Every structure is written in C-alpha cells, then in structure tokens.
Amino acid sequence: MNLNMNLNILIYNIVIFLLSISLCIANEQSDSLYFKDLDQEVMKALDEEVKYQKAELIDPITIATRYKQDADDAPSVVSIITANEIKRMGAKNLEEILRQITGFNVYPNTIEPNPQVAIRGFTNSSNEIVKLLVNGHPIGNTFTTGFGIYEGFPVGLIQKIEIIRGPGSALYGNSAMIGVINIITKDETNAPFLSSEYGSFDTLRLTTQYSNKQDDIGVYVFGDYYTSNGDSNLIESDLASKMFGSDDTAAPGYTREGFNYTNFFGKLTYHNLYIMGLYSYAHTEVPLSINKTLTRDNARRLPNAFLELGSETDITDDLDIDIKIYADYFKYAYRAEILSYETTAFLNQMINAGYPEGEAKARFLYKKHYKLGSEINLNYHVNDSLNSSLGFQYEYHNQFDTRYLLNFNSVGRPIILKNNYFLYPYQHIPYQDVTDEFNFNCDTSRSQYAIYAQAIFNFIHLFHFKNIGETLSLTLGIRHDAYNDVGNSANPRLGLVYAPNKRLFFKALYGRAFRAPNFRELYNRNNPVQLGNPDLTSETLETKESVVGIHITEQLTLTFDYFHTRMKNMISLISSTENELATIHANTGTQKSRGIEAELKLTLDNQTDGYVNATYQDVTNTTHETIYDHFGTPYTQPDYNPGSIPYVIANIGLNIPVVNHLDANIWLNYLSKRTRSGKMQFTKSLDDPDGTVEKIDQRHPIDARTYVNLSLTFGNYPFAKQLSLQLTAYNLFNVDDRIPDPEASIYNDVPRWGRMYLASVCYDF
Numbered sequence: 001m002n003l004n005m006n007l008n009i010l011i012y013n014i015v016i017f018l019l020s021i022s023l024c025i026a027n028e029q030s031d032s033l034y035f036k037d038l039d040q041e042v043m044k045a046l047d048e049e050v051k052y053q054k055a056e057l058i059d060p061i062t063i064a065t066r067y068k069q070d071a072d073d074a075p076s077v078v079s080i081i082t083a084n085e086i087k088r089m090g091a092k093n094l095e096e097i098l099r100q101i102t103g104f105n106v107y108p109n110t111i112e113p114n115p116q117v118a119i120r121g122f123t124n125s126s127n128e129i130v131k132l133l134v135n136g137h138p139i140g141n142t143f144t145t146g147f148g149i150y151e152g153f154p155v156g157l158i159q160k161i162e163i164i165r166g167p168g169s170a171l172y173g174n175s176a177m178i179g180v181i182n183i184i185t186k187d188e189t190n191a192p193f194l195s196s197e198y199g200s201f202d203t204l205r206l207t208t209q210y211s212n213k214q215d216d217i218g219v220y221v222f223g224d225y226y227t228s229n230g231d232s233n234l235i236e237s238d239l240a241s242k243m244f245g246s247d248d249t250a251a252p253g254y255t256r257e258g259f260n261y262t263n264f265f266g267k268l269t270y271h272n273l274y275i276m277g278l279y280s281y282a283h284t285e286v287p288l289s290i291n292k293t294l295t296r297d298n299a300r301r302l303p304n305a306f307l308e309l310g311s312e313t314d315i316t317d318d319l320d321i322d323i324k325i326y327a328d329y330f331k332y333a334y335r336a337e338i339l340s341y342e343t344t345a346f347l348n349q350m351i352n353a354g355y356p357e358g359e360a361k362a363r364f365l366y367k368k369h370y371k372l373g374s375e376i377n378l379n380y381h382v383n384d385s386l387n388s389s390l391g392f393q394y395e396y397h398n399q400f401d402t403r404y405l406l407n408f409n410s411v412g413r414p415i416i417l418k419n420n421y422f423l424y425p426y427q428h429i430p431y432q433d434v435t436d437e438f439n440f441n442c443d444t445s446r447s448q449y450a451i452y453a454q455a456i457f458n459f460i461h462l463f464h465f466k467n468i469g470e471t472l473s474l475t476l477g478i479r480h481d482a483y484n485d486v487g488n489s490a491n492p493r494l495g496l497v498y499a500p501n502k503r504l505f506f507k508a509l510y511g512r513a514f515r516a517p518n519f520r521e522l523y524n525r526n527n528p529v530q531l532g533n534p535d536l537t538s539e540t541l542e543t544k545e546s547v548v549g550i551h552i553t554e555q556l557t558l559t560f561d562y563f564h565t566r567m568k569n570m571i572s573l574i575s576s577t578e579n580e581l582a583t584i585h586a587n588t589g590t591q592k593s594r595g596i597e598a599e600l601k602l603t604l605d606n607q608t609d610g611y612v613n614a615t616y617q618d619v620t621n622t623t624h625e626t627i628y629d630h631f632g633t634p635y636t637q638p639d640y641n642p643g644s645i646p647y648v649i650a651n652i653g654l655n656i657p658v659v660n661h662l663d664a665n666i667w668l669n670y671l672s673k674r675t676r677s678g679k680m681q682f683t684k685s686l687d688d689p690d691g692t693v694e695k696i697d698q699r700h701p702i703d704a705r706t707y708v709n710l711s712l713t714f715g716n717y718p719f720a721k722q723l724s725l726q727l728t729a730y731n732l733f734n735v736d737d738r739i740p741d742p743e744a745s746i747y748n749d750v751p752r753w754g755r756m757y758l759a760s761v762c763y764d765f
Contacts, residue, residue: 062136063162063182065456065475066171066377067387072505075456075475075495077545077561077597079163083186084606086155088655088665090711090728092197092205092758094153098181099669100651102597102613103165110741110750111292112300113259113284115150119165119178120563121593121619121645129515129539131168131176134183134278137308138172141330141369142397142446142519145175148282148302148330152261153183154224156195156207160184165597166563167513167543170477170493173393173450177513177541177567187211187267188218192765199728199758201257203228218269230257230285231753239745240293240343248346249339251294255287257753272314277307286336291529292745295337295360305329320379328371337362338408344428353408354428362431363406365440372396385462386455393450399519404440407431410528411438438526441519448516452479454493471499481514485522489514489538507547507561515539521571521585531576531584539587541567557601564594570623591642593619607663610654619645621679629682629691643677643697644740646704658712665711674702674740697744708732726760 064074071078079101091097095115099106105118109125116123117130128145131138139146161183168176188211197205209222232254240249260283267276286298310324337360339347344355355361373395380388409427454477459465465472475495482488491512499505517536524532547561570589576582595617603609620639627635650670658664676699682691710732715724731737731754738749 061162063133063164063180065387065454066389067379067456072499072549073471073473073497075473075493075497075507075509076168077165077507077509077547077563079165081161081163083159085655086158087726088663088711088713089653089667089709090665090713090726090730090758090760091155092728092730093155094150096709096730097155097158097161098163100613100653100667101163101165102599102651103615103617103649105646105649105671107739108750108752110739110746111286111288111290112147113151113257113286114147117150117179117181118645120565120595120615121617122178122565122567122591126518128175128518129177129541131172131174131180132183133172133181134306135185135276135308136182137276137306137324137326138373139304139306139328140175141328141371141399143330143332143367143369143399143441144518144520147300147332148280148304151284152226152259152263152280152282154207154222154226154261154263154265156209156224157185157222157263157265158183159186159190166509166545166565167491167493167511167541169481169489169491169513170479170511171452171454173452173479173481174448174514174516177515177539178565185265185267186220186222188213188220188269190220193762194765195760195762197758197760200756201229201231203756203758205760216271218267220265220267222263222265224261224263226259226261226263228257228259230259231756232257233287233751233753235288235294235746235750237747238288238293239291240339242745244343244346247342249294249343250296253294255294255750256285256296256298257287259284273309273311275307275309278305280304286334288746288750289338290336291338292741292743293337293339293343295340297335297337297360297362299335301331301333303329303331318381322377322379323375325374326372328369328373330369330371332365332367332369334365335362336365338410356428359407359428361408363404363408363410363440366401366403366405367399367441368401369397369399371398383461385458387458388455389453391450391452393448393452395448397446397448399441399445400443402439402441402443403433403435404438404526405431405433405435411526440524440526441532442523442525444519444523446519447484448481450479450481453477469498469500470502471497471505473497481516483516486516486536486538489516489540503551505547505549507545507549509543509545509547511543513541513543517571517585524585527582529582530573531582533585536571536585537569537587539567539569539571541565555603559597559599561597562595563597564592566590566592572623588623588625590622590624591619592622593617607657608655610652610656612650612652614648614650616648617645618647627680627682629693630684631690633690635680635682635693637680640678640680641675643679644674644702644742646671646674648672661714661716663713665709665713667709669707671705671707673704676701677742697742699744699747702738702740702749705735705737706733707735707737722764724762724764726762728758728760730756730758 060068061071064076095106098104103120106115109116117127126144132146139149164180168180190211192210195207205226207224212219236252238251241251262281264279282302284300289295289298306328308326312322314320339361341358341360344361347353348355375393377391457474459472477493480490493511496508516538522532522534543565545563549559551557568590569587571585572589573583574586576584597615599613601611621642622639625637652668655665676697679696680693681696683694684691709730711728713726734755737752741749
C-alpha cells in the first residue's frame with residue numbers, strides 16, 4: 001500500500017516538474033515574438049547551433065535493427081551518448097558514463113574491480129546478461145564477459161555509445177538479455193590530439209590519437225595509458241573476523257585499489273574494406289579476496305585483444321552484404337590470497353596447519369581463451385516500404401592452459417600429488433602447481449551456430465497511408481542459436497512504432513532473450529565455495545515494453561516507458577549434496593521486474609543542454625523455493641525482494657557556458673534506499689529447537705545517497721584555440737557510498753572511493 005502510494009506520488013511529481021519546465025519554455029518562446037528588433041545574425045547563429053546539437057543527438061542509430069534510423073523510429077528503448085557529452089562531463093571510465101543512463105545502476109563488484117551493470121534491477125557479477133559490442137564486434141568469452149574491457153576501456157576513444165534497454169537476442173544472440181551496449185569508436189575523420197591528466201591518488205592518464213585520410217585509404221591509431229594508486233578504504237570486519245575474531249585477521253584494515261590499464265586501437269580502411277583491432281591490458285589490485293576477506297596481495301592480469309576484417313558491399317541498389325571474420329584472445333591470471341598471514345598464524349596454533357611465519361593462504365588461477373568467428377548479413381531494401389535482413393553467424397570458443405597453483409588443500413579431503421604422498425585437508429604445502437591433480441576448471445571448447453531474420457514493414461509507404469500519420473512500422477525478427485554443449489535457443493521480437501505527427505510517437509515492444517551457461521558454471525571443480533554443473537541449461541528472459549515520446553519543442557523532448565520483464569531458469573547457487581561446505585550452480589531461479597522510466601532532454605545550443613531522468617523499478621524473486629525446519633516441516637518462500645536494489649534511480653545533468661571560454665557541467669546521480677534481501681531461513685535456538693522462520697539478512701537498509709560530479713572546461717581562447725583545460729571533482733561532497741554485500745561477509749558493505757580531483761590538458765592538432 002505504502003509502496004504504491006509512494007510510486008504514485010513520485011510519478012505525479014515527475015509529471016508536474018516536466019510540465020512546468022515545458023510551460024516555461026513555451027512562455028519564453030511566446031515572449032520572444034515581441035523582440036522584433038533582435039539581430040537577425042544572432043538568431044541565425046543560434047539556429048545553426050541548435051541544428052548542430054540536434055544533428056549530433058539524432059544522428060541515425062544502427063543498434064536497434066542494424067539499419068540506420070532515427071531513435072524515434074527504432075523498435076527498441078534506445079539511449080545515445082555522444083563524445084561531446086562524455087568530454088564535457090569529464091568521465092574517466094565507462095562506469096561513470098553508463099550510470100547517467102535511464103534505468104542503469106553501475107557499481108564495482110565486491111571481489112572484482114570490474115563495473116557491475118544493473119539494468120532495470122537485473123544484474124549478475126560478470127555482466128553476462130548485457131551484450132557489449134565495439135563497432136559491432138562482440139566482446140566476451142565463455143569464462144567471464146568483458147573483464148578488463150568494462151573497467152579499463154579508454155573514454156577518449158569513444159565517438160558515440162548506442163544502448164538498448166531490454167532484450168536483444170533476436171539480433172545479437174547470447175547474453176543480450178537486459179541490454180545491448182555498442183561503443184562506436186573514433187576513426188580517420190577525427191583530428192589528431194594529445195592529452196594528459198593528473199589528479200588524486202597519483203592518478204595519471206596519457207592519451208593520443210593519429211588520423212589520416214588520403215583518397216580511398218583511411219588510417220586511425222589510438223593509444224591510452226591509465227594508472228592510479230586508488231583510494232584505500234577501511235574494512236572494519238570481514239568473513240574471517242566472524243570466523244576467527246578480529247585479533248586473528250587483517251580487518252580492520254585498508255583495501256588496495258591500484259591499477260594500470262594500457263590500450264591500443266587501430267583501424268585501416270580501403271574502399272569498402274576495413275581491418276580493425278584492439279589490445280587492452282589490465283593489471284589491477286583486487287580490494288577483497290574471492291571469499292570476502294581482507295588480504296594484502298590479490299592481483300589480476302587480464303590481456304584482451306581482438307582483430308576483425310570486414311567489408312560492406314552494395315551488390316545492387318536494393319541489396320547489400322556485410323561480411324566479417326574475427327579472432328579474440330583473452331588471458332585470466334589471478335593470484336588470490338584466501339586468508340591473511342594473521343589468520344594462518346591462528347590456524348597454526350589451533351590445528352598445526354604448518355604455515356611459515358608471515359605466509360598467507362593463497363591460490364593462483366590461470367587460463368587462456370581464444371574465439372574465432374564469422375558473420376554474413378544480407379540486407380534487402382524496397383524503397384522506404386520494406387527493409388529485410390538475413391544473417392548467419394558462427395563462433396568457436398576454446399579454453400586452454402587452465403592451471404591451478406596453491407599453498408594449501410582447498411578441497412577439504414585427502415588428495416595425492418605426483419610425489420605420491422597424501423595431502424590432508426587444510427594442510428600447508430609449498431606453493432606449487434597442482435593442475436594435474438585437481439584443476440579448478442578444465443580445457444574445453446564450444447561451437448555455436450546462429451541464423452537470424454528480420455523484416456521491417458513501413459505501412460505508410462507500403463500502402464500509401466499518408467493520411468494516418470508520419471510513421472507506422474512493424475518489425476518482426478527471430479534468431480536461432482545452436483550450441484554443441486548446452487542445447488538450442490530461439491528468440492523472437494516484435495515492435496510496432498506509430499507517430500501520428502512529428503511531435504508524438506508511440507512504441508509497443510515484445511522480445512525474448514537468453515544466456516548460455518559459462519564454463520565456470522558448467523565445469524568449476526575442486527573449489528571450496530562454488531562447484532560447476534554440466535547439466536545446466538540456458539537462462540531465458542521475456543520483456544514487454546511500451547513507450548510514449550513527445551517533442552514538446554524543437555529543443556525539448558519527453559519520453560516515458562513502461563516495462564515488465566520475467567527471467568526464468570536463472571542460474572543460482574544451492575547447497576551441494578557432495579560437499580556440505582560448498583554450493584553448486586543450478587537452474588532454480590525465477591525473477592520479475594516491472595517499472596517506469598521517464599526522461600526530459602533539453603538542447604539549446606552546442607554549449608547549453610541538460611537532462612532529467614528517473615526510474616522506478618520493482619524487482620521480485622518468484623522462485624517459491626521450499627525450505628525445511630529441523631523436523632522436516634516444509635515452508636514455501638513467498639515472493640520477496642532480492643535485496644540491494646534501489647527502487648528509484650534519478651539523474652540530473654546540465655552543461656552551461658558560465659562566461660566566455662568557460663563551460664560548467666554538473667551531474668547528480670541519486671539512488672534511493674536499498675533494502676536487504678527478503679529471503680527466509682529457519683533459525684534454531686535452545687528455546688525453539690525446530691527453528692523460527694526469519695529473514696536471513698536482518699541488517700538495516702543502505703541509506704539513499706546523491707552523488708555529484710562537477711567539471712569546468714576552459715578553452716577556445718584566441719591565443720590558443722587548439723588547447724583546452726578541464727578541472728573535474730568527482731563525488732564533490734564526499735558522500736559515503738557503499739557497494740552492497742548480499743552475503744553480509746562485509747557487514748557494513750564495501751566503501752567506495754571518496755572525493756577525487758582530476759586536471760586534464762588537451763591539444764588538438
């Protein structure tokens with residue numbers, strides 16, 4: 001009752017706020033009619049600025065259908081971010097860019113310094129339900145998706161980001177469940193530049209690009225180096241504190257947050273042929289160990305690379321063909337300290353574990369992965385009446401050289417090494433390679449085939465229905481994916497778009513999507529925490545959406561959308577029957593999300609624009625699993641909030657010229673209170689031996705917070721037109737922001753970076 005009332009109040013306030021702004025602007029436009037003597041040259045210049053900015057914002061997109069079309073006509077809920085917007089806000093990473101998008105909540109993972117992308121309340125730890133593309137090239141592998149790319153992608157390389165909120169598997173296949181993100185890079189049409197940044201925590205960034213266009217040959221080269229010591233944060237207690245006491249752990253203590261990212265990108269074009277490649281290297285400290293303990297030497301090395309060769313050829317005026325072949329490489333090298341040396345000293349006293357003084361309990365995970373792929377896409381156009389496409393895709397994934405090194409027995413049972421002596425549970429051993437005895441995963445491969453088809457019917461042109469409006473189109477699509485290890489999946493889409501005039505448009509959308517289980521979920525073994533399950537099937541998702549858009553004026557656009565999403569066969573962790581201390585992956589979860597999104601965008605000229613967006617989301621776990629008390633009496637879980645999900649997300653952004661040669665950009669990101677999971681358990685006591693049903697996580701909610709960034713850009717001086725200076729303050733008011741820890745191993749959750757300053761100098765050639 002209270003929740004629905006709050007939702008109604010929220011919607012009412014948003015509508016009143018947006019209508020008030022609209023009326024103010026309308027009044028201003030009316031008043032402007034009285035200024036007959038206004039200089040015509042000034043008016044003309046202002047008009048040109050509006051056209052420039054509008055052209056940048058409505059530049060045709062391709063992510064929704066693979067055809068160029070305006071966002072209003074696209075059969076998807078689409079967002080666009082331009083290079084100009086990214087530069088003015090002073091964003092230093094993808095996390096900050098994506099967090100301003102309606103429906104997005106982006107934050108670091110608790111045990112991996114990789115941004116975790118939540119869209120409409122759905123997420124997973126490796127972003128494997130979001131499809132990430134770079135110039136249409138699919139990023140990811142079968143062990144993790146986008147590790148190193150999400151966290152270290154160079155923002156200076158971005159020309160534009162196109163985003164779909166909602167399912168995209170009908171075009172993009174695996175992982176395109178809750179969203180698709182296509183990063184479009186700069187190319188030979190962008191001028192060369194040099195830039196450098198320095199700021200808090202010894203943060204340094206050096207970036208450069210070179211471009212050249214001669215006749216039919218285009219060359220583009222980009223390089224970026226980014227390093228920081230990071231903002232160390234206090235962890236008051238961890239999982240080891242609960243198990244052994246604070247005197248025998250590293251907590252309370254400070255996290256290590258340092259990183260080094262190196263990126264190179266190149267593209268060569270000739271006529272309709274291109275070859276492009278990206279190399280990305282991430283070397284990061286990991287703030288917490290994989291079992292939520294504070295330790296001192298957790299580090300990852302993640303090289304990523306891809307190379308793609310393609311062509312875009314017009315066979316006839318109506319038929320064209322796109323062909324590409326590509327290869328990807330990824331290596332995962334992770335040294336993880338499980339327990340600190342304080343805790344191993346305690347274990348020496350308790351069970352004579354045999355750890356040398358000052359040595360921690362650690363293991364080393366190592367694997368390599370390559371992907372080979374090809375795709376052919378045939379596009380057929382009939383004037384403006386029909387656009388159709390037929391595509392084929394093949395990918396081969398190979399995971400190899402998986403290795404496992406450790407200095408303790410992580411299995412919990414006796415094992416035999418090559419030298420034929422027994423290693424008893426939890427006993428210390430010299431740090432050594434035990435790959436042949438009990439590897440953490442396995443060398444394996446996967447083949448994937450896909451065929452997809454799509455047709456877009458424009459009824460206005462097809463049947464000459466010009467009297468019913470500007471646009472009436474129907475998009476039908478379907479894709480079938482076949483795997484050699486986890487079966488098949490077919491995913492349709494349907495989109496109806498209607499615009500009765502140039503100011504108003506409506507969309508009704510439906511789509512299904514899927515995610516195939518990864519190799520961690522299928523094959524993890526000899527892991528004391530999480531085991532794989534080769535019998536897993538793909539997760540599935542179904543979404544219904546409706547959109548209303550209003551161009552209130554040429555400069556002001558308002559959009560509303562409603563979504564209802566249900567995810568089935570979710571891969572969750574349940575208790576293992578083989579190892580009572582471990583959990584195993586299983587298809588047990590069902591979850592739904594519904595809500596509304598609203599955004600108001602204002603564009604006055606190339607220096608003045610702003611936006612307000614808000615999302616209300618209600619996420620519910622509907623699995624209805626059964627738990628049992630001490631005497632076997634069953635209890636069925638009702639629907640419950642999974643926890644750590646804000647009901648309301650809101651953003652306000654504004655860029656304005658303060659004085660000549662100075663622009664100011666301010667961005668506010670608001671998250672409402674985040675409640676804990678409503679999942680139940682039986683808790684036994686001496687007075688109640690059969691157990692009492694109560695919430696597993698009884699901690700207080702995480703408080704609401706408002707995060708503010710402010711950026712000042714100085715430039716375009718007559719004596720140095722090619723030079724610009726930018727000063728940016730991140731988390732300006734130093735708010736206490738926390739990354740939720742659902743398992744409560746870190747009782748007070750994981751603190752985020754505090755206030756940070758960064759200065760940037762850029763020279764355009």
